[in-house]
Structures are given as structure tokens and as C-alpha cells.
Amino acid sequence: MDEISFRIFRFDPSRDAEARYQLYRIRPEPGLTVLSALVNLREEQDGSLAFRASCRSGICGSDAMLINGRARLACKTQVAEAAGDGTVTLEPLRGFPVLKDLVVDQSDFWEKLVRVKPWLIPGPEPAPERERLMRLPAQQFDELSRASDCIFCACCYAECPMEGRHRAYLGPAALVKAYRFEADPRDAGSAERRGALDHPDGVWRCHHVFRCTEACPKEIDAAWAIQQLQRRLAARHLRLKGDA
Amino acid sequence: MRPEERDTTLDVGGYRLGMWSFLGQRFTGLLLTFYLFLHLFIIAQVTRAGGPVTFSALARVLERPPYLYLDLGLVAVVLFHAANGVRLILFELNMAARSQGRLFWWLVGPAGLILLLGGAVLLAGVR
Numbered sequence: 001m002d003e004i005s006f007r008i009f010r011f012d013p014s015r016d017a018e019a020r021y022q023l024y025r026i027r028p029e030p031g032l033t034v035l036s037a038l039v040n041l042r043e044e045q046d047g048s049l050a051f052r053a054s055c056r057s058g059i060c061g062s063d064a065m066l067i068n069g070r071a072r073l074a075c076k077t078q079v080a081e082a083a084g085d086g087t088v089t090l091e092p093l094r095g096f097p098v099l100k101d102l103v104v105d106q107s108d109f110w111e112k113l114v115r116v117k118p119w120l121i122p123g124p125e126p127a128p129e130r131e132r133l134m135r136l137p138a139q140q141f142d143e144l145s146r147a148s149d150c151i152f153c154a155c156c157y158a159e160c161p162m163e164g165r166h167r168a169y170l171g172p173a174a175l176v177k178a179y180r181f182e183a184d185p186r187d188a189g190s191a192e193r194r195g196a197l198d199h200p201d202g203v204w205r206c207h208h209v210f211r212c213t214e215a216c217p218k219e220i221d222a223a224w225a226i227q228q229l230q231r232r233l234a235a236r237h238l239r240l241k242g243d244a
Numbered sequence: 245m246r247p248e249e250r251d252t253t254l255d256v257g258g259y260r261l262g263m264w265s266f267l268g269q270r271f272t273g274l275l276l277t278f279y280l281f282l283h284l285f286i287i288a289q290v291t292r293a294g295g296p297v298t299f300s301a302l303a304r305v306l307e308r309p310p311y312l313y314l315d316l317g318l319v320a321v322v323l324f325h326a327a328n329g330v331r332l333i334l335f336e337l338n339m340a341a342r343s344q345g346r347l348f349w350w351l352v353g354p355a356g357l358i359l360l361l362g363g364a365v366l367l368a369g370v371r
């Protein structure tokens with residue numbers, strides 16, 4: 001493949017007054033991912049380049065960034081595909097404060113996740129003396145396991161225009177996790193999650209733009225999961241269901 | 245909950261179908277709100293002194309091009325807002341969980357057809 005350019009967002013708060021873009025030229029081998037290209041760049045051309053990554057195989061979710069303006073995992077994006085017109089533009093995820101170059105501060109994102117209590121909250125029945133078996137029918141498990149596939153890369157969060165306008169919005173990732181447990185028949189935590197979910201900055205902030213669904217590298221239908229939460233709460237408000 | 249196959253028809257300028265339909269819904273909503281006030285303002289002319297005469301004169305002007313074309317534009321705005329609105333309602337009612345993208349075309353398409361047919365009839369009547 002011919003030489004291509006990487007146009008990379010650079011910002012070091014300790015030295016730069018303003019962000020800038022730096023151009024790098026590389027000659028990619030076939031099969032090169034954007035992440036491998038970044039690693040090569042850092043090793044061979046510019047040791048000061050900052051980015052996050054760990055697993056290099058789409059499992060840890062640390063290397064989400066804007067690739068040509070769209071939130072994607074660098075390790076799951078081929079350079080050949082991204083460099084359509086000979087240039088790949090890399091920028092930090094939208095909607096997060098930039099720490100350095102492509103590294104952003106995700107504190108808000110994690111804090112919102114904790115707010116929906118993304119863990120199984122058992123019912124009031126007393127804890128058994130020996131271990132408790134909590135089995136799920138296989139089909140129900142399949143459904144929930146889709147939502148469990150989330151790797152917290154924050155691609156959906158960075159793509160959501162509602163999140164862009166309302167910083168307090170919980171965002172699709174936290175809501176997918178909330179759905180994962182709300183839809184679990186073994187969970188009895190609805191009442192505890194209601195404060196965060198049934199709130200203008202909870203499920204009701206979603207306006208079905210579907211950018212989360214389109215962005216998810218794990219192919220989770222995040223917009224659908226949010227809509228399921230909306231339905232559950234609407235049914236509750238309309239008293240169509242008991243204390244669901 | 246795997247998403248439906250992604251529709252790439254509207255991948256234009258960095259936005260995709262969902263974003264265009266969202267922006268379209270907002271934009272047409274604003275236009276309709278603005279139009280409502282315009283509509284009330286013009287209708288209200290009847291109640292002013294000498295109003296009926298002014299109103300009839302005004303109505304005659306508004307019935308012909310170029311205002312007629314604006315009227316057609318209004319119909320287009322209403323049709324889009326209504327068709328996409330039905331899509332969103334169906335999605336909210338869980339009746340289009342896996343087809344919201346396709347549904348966009350199934351509803352906005354016929355709406356466009358209605359616009360074309362209705363427009364042709366309307367314009368033929370003016371000549």
C-alpha cells in the first residue's frame with residue numbers, strides 16, 4: 001500500500017496553550033490496524049504521542065477514539081479501510097475533557113455507570129445457609145448476554161447528540177447496563193434504580209437518534225435497550241403493571 | 245438485541261439515517277410552529293376593520309404562485325413530520341424494534357408519493 005498520512009490531534013496541557021494537529025506519514029502493511037499504526041508511530045517517530053490501549057483485540061474497550069470523526073475502537077479499525085482518501089484523522093472522544101492527545105478523562109462516564117447500580121440486587125428473601133442457585137433459562141440468558149457484551153469503550157456515549165447537549169444525561173452505556181439487570185428475572189433492584197432512571201436525565205433524555213446503536217463495536221442495540229427501559233417505566237406510570 | 249442490518253442510504257456528510265431523521269423531525273417541527281403563528285396572523289386579518297375585503301384580496305394572492313409553491317413545501321413538511329412521527333411512535337410502542345430503519349423508508353416514501361401526486365393535481369388546477 002502507498003504511503004498515507006495520519007493527522008493526529010495533539011494537546012499537552014502542561015505545554016500547549018491550544019490543541020493542534022500533527023501529520024505523520026507511514027507506509028502501512030496489509031492488515032495494519034489503527035492501533036498498531038499508533039504503536040509504531042510512538043516507537044519509531046514520536047515518543048510523546050499519548051493514547052490508551054491494552055488488549056489490542058476489542059475486549060478491554062480502552063482505545064476508543066474518533067477515527068475520521070466517528071467513535072470507533074482503534075484496534076478494530078483497519079488502516080486500509082479508514083484511509084480512503086489517503087488520510088486518517090485521529091481525535092479524542094467527543095464529550096470528554098482531554099487529558100493529553102488522544103487520552104480523555106472518563107470520570108463522568110464511570111460515575112454515571114455506578115449510579116444505575118449495574119449489579120444484581122437480590123430480592124428480600126433471606127440469604128440461604130448454603131450457596132444459592134440462581135439459574136436463567138437459556139433463551140433469556142442469550143438476550144441478557146448481548147447487553148453483557150458491553151466493554152465500556154464509550155463509543156456510544158461519545159456519539160450521542162443528547163449527551164452532547166446535556167452533560168448530566170446518563171448516556172447509552174449506563175442505560176444498557178441498567179437494562180441488563182432490569183430485564184433479569186433474578187434481579188429485584190428496580191426500586192433502587194428508579195431514582196436515576198426515571199429522571200429527565202435518565203431514560204427520558206433519549207430521543208431515538210440511534211447513533212449509539214450504529215456506533216457500538218459490539219453490535220449491541222443500545223437505543224432499543226433504552227426504549228425497553230422507557231416502556232417499563234411508562235407502564236409503571238400508567239399502572240399497566242404492578243410494581244414492576 | 246442485535247441491531248437490524250444498517251441502512252447506509254443516508255450516510256451523507258458524516259451523518260446517518262437516524263441522525264438525519266432526528267434533525268429532520270426537529271427542523272420540520274420548528275417550521276410548523278412558525279407556520280402556525282403565520283397562519284393565525286393571516287386568519288386574524290378578517291377580524292380587523294375592513295378585514296373581510298383585505299382578507300379576500302390577500303387570499304387571492306396566496307392562492308397563486310409563488311405562494312402556491314410555498315404551500316406545497318408546507319405539505320412536504322407536514323408529511324415528513326407525520327410519517328417520521330408515526331415511525332417514532334411505532335418504535336416507542338415496541339412495534340418496530342428491529343425495523344426502525346426500514347420503516348423510515350416505508351413511511352416517508354409513500355408520503356413523498358402523496359406529495360408528488362397531490363402537487364401535480366394542485367398545479368394542474370392553477371393553469
Ligand code: FES
Pocket residue numbers: 035053054055056057058059060061062063064073074075076
Ligand atoms: S485495545 Fe482493548 S478494545 Fe482496543
